[in-house]
Amino acid sequence: MKKNTLLIFLFLLGITAFGQKVTTSIDTTRNKIGAQFNLTLRTTVDTTAKVVFPSGTTFGKLDVIRDYVIDTVKKDSQYELIKKYGLTQFDSGKYVLPRLPILINNQRVFSDSLLLEISNVKVDTLTQKMYDIKPVIEAKSSIGSWWKYLLIFLLIIGIGVAIYLLIKKYQKKKLDQEIYKTPIEKATSLLKNLENKQLWQRGEIKTYYSELTDIARIYIEEEIHIPAMESTTSELITALRNVANQKKMKLSKETLLDLEKVLKQADLVKFAKSQPLEFEINEDKKRIENSIVLIHKAVPEVVIEEGDNALDELLKEKLLKKKRTQRILISVASVLVLFFGTIIFLIATKGFDYVKDNFIGHPTKELLEGEWVSSEYGNPGVFIETPKVLKRIDLKSQMPKEGMALIKDMQSFAYGSILDNFYIMVSTFKYKQEVDIDLGKTLENSVQLLEAGGATNMILKQEDYSTKMGVEGKKGYGTATVINAATKTSEKIYYEIIVFKQDGGLQQLLVLHNETDKYAKELTTRMLNSVELKKAGE
Secondary structure (H helix, E strand, C coil): CHHHHHHHHHHHHHHHHHHCCEEEEECCCEEECCCCEEEEEEEEEECCCCEECCCCCEECCEEEEEECCCEEEEECCEEEEEEEEEEECCCCEEEEECCCEEEECCEEEECCCEEEEEECCCCCCCCCCCCCCCCCCCCCCCCCCHHHHHHHHHHHHHHHHHHHHHHHHHHHHHHHHHCCCCHHHHHHHHHHHHHHHCCHHHCCHHHHHHHHHHHHHHHHHHHHCCCCCCCCHHHHHHHHHHHHHHCCCCCCHHHHHHHHHHHHHHHHHHHCCCCCCHHHHHHHHHHHHHHHHHHHHHCCCCCCCHHHHHHHHHHHHHHHHHHHHHHHHHHHHHHHHHHHHHHHHHHHHHCHHHHHHHHHCCHHHHHHHCCCEEEEECCCCEEEEECCCCEEECCHHHCCHHHHCCEEEEEEEEEECCCCCEEEEEEEEEECCCCCCCHHHHHHHHHHHHHHCCCECCCCEEEEEECCCCCEEEEEEEEEEEECCCCCCEEEEEEEEEEEEECCEEEEEEEEEECCCHHHHHHHHHHHHHCEECCCCC
């Protein structure tokens, strides 16, 4: 009886041991150097069983590069445990994956051994296309490009100030020449300036005689008040003789003859291309100087009263004020012409959008060129680089009650709004109990939330998505229409939604912007390329 009992016990023990099976599978038995083999071990046990899968950095001569978390699937009153590994090898050849021990209730069960083949990567340098080395791309400064516009602004202001100072200097010089107490003082000063120019010494005889006779004519016109500048030589001499007789001016015939001689000589130089000799030029200058002095002495002296001096000072002050106003207006006009000329040139060469974005400003361009922030949001954490720090928001009020009943923890962070030019939101969810998460359905639910927020005409496209570290998820993208709150007009937006599921939870990233905003597109690309997820259990 005892013998039969022992046999039955051993038989049942054998059934138990036989029942503890491990299924071994691998995605491929042939791979290239450095490529990953995905090994899967499966076993079905009671809910109270204790299972320990193998661990280590190598399985035989294969390196373990990934050790995934055990997946548990409930089947009736049992659990199916699924353990995955990532294996690789960096030498070509054939390798045996040995039987791996699995402890089930302290009983050792082995997986199947597998024969794997590693092949070299074929390098073809003959048929493949060859490309030139890409040029060096200058890295953008962290301070942005605002200093360029400041420099242009300061340069325009500097040019305006320089123009103002030059005009002021020119007008001051001109004012010094124009403001004289008496005509004789003005004529004397102009004659001195004429000699300093040394025109006839440089061969500019025609210009010299023209200015010399103009000085005499201007003096006579201002002193005696006859139209000397518009008169011919003979008309001027005749008018001068008549005025001298009328006012009883003591002008000798020799004085009038000397003046007439110089004026005729000037006419010959200007119209007949006559070339006086050096001594003749000096004599003509002396004749003009003597004529002016003698005419001045012949003019009856006018007593200038104190009131007249005050009037002259007032006129001088008004003239100075007028010149100052002219300088300011010319300088401002020059700056405006230079500024708008630069704007027109840039519009013609770079386009209106370039000028608008760089001088008037563009919100998303400023975000793109600003200082970015790298941070972790939610639980499990979502790592992302953004132009601004995302602020925590409360979405519980927008979630349906039946959905909130299943959620254990929900965290959301955002920048902007759905009606802004740019909006980003990161959300993580943890459920109270195990939930079968359909990422495709999750994307559809997210689109419905956007529609509830005011978006219409939504188009959704879906595709698989994977981060640089290999975390897999799903991406939805498309376009929609929203109403701009400021202009009350409809605008087309572009959106991208990325969802992941880990540890019985959900992680979601939403980005949307104006469809035609090229800077927002660069923003989105940069952010999505920086996304990485903290794996459950880390």
